[in-house]
C-alpha cells in the first residue's frame with residue numbers, strides 16, 4: 001500500500017500514545033528505521049505487521065485497531081491535501097458512498113499504483129442500505145466499518161452498522177447493513 005496509509009497509522013499512534021510507542025511498534029513490526037514516504041508503495045505485509053504490532057502494544061484486537069484507523073483516515077486525508085476531494089464527494093453518507101469508486105479512480109491520477117477497493121450501494125428502504133465491499137486484500141472489513149462511522153461523524157449523521165456477510169471463497173465480498181438513525 002502507499003506510504004500514505006502507513007503514515008496515517010503512525011499519526012494515529014503518535015496522537016494517542018506519543019512517539020515512543022510508535023518506535024516500539026516499528027521495532028516489533030520489523031521496520032526499525034520507522035518512517036514512510038507518502039507517495040511510495042510498500043508491501044502490504046508491512047501494513048499488516050504494523051496493525052499487529054499496534055494491536056499488541058495498545059492492548060486492542062486487530063479489528064479494533066482497523067476500526068479506529070478507518071475512522072481516523074477520514075480526518076487524516078482531510079488534513080493531508082485531500083480535503084477538497086472529500087468535500088466534492090457529497091454531504092451525506094450514502095451519497096458519498098455512491099461516489100467512492102469514482103473518487104478512488106480520481107486519486108489514481110496522483111497515486112497510479114493504487115489498488116483501490118470497490119463498493120456498491122443498494123437501497124433497501126428509505127433509511128436502510130446494503131454496502132458491498134470487494135478488495136484484492138483480506139481482513140480489512142473492520143476498517144470499512146470505521147470508515148463508515150468516520151464519514152457519518154463528518155456529516156453529523158448517526159448510523160448503525162452491521163457486518164452481515166463475510167467474504168469467502170464462494171462469495172468474495174463483504175456486506176454491511178447501514179441504518180441511518182433519526
Ligand code: HEM
Nearest residue numbers: 001002005077082085086114115116117135136137140147
Ligand atoms: C480523499 C480521501 C482518500 C484517499 C486519498 C484514499 C486513498 C487510498 C489509498 C492510497 C489506499 C491504499 C491502497 C493502495 O495503496 O493500493 C486506500 C485504501 C482504501 N480505501 Fe481509500 N482513500 C480515501 C478515502 C476513502 C474513503 C472515504 C473510503 C471508504 C468508504 C475508503 C476506502 C478504502 C479502503 C477500504 C481501503 C483499503 C484497501 C482495500 O480494501 O484493498 N477510502 N485509499
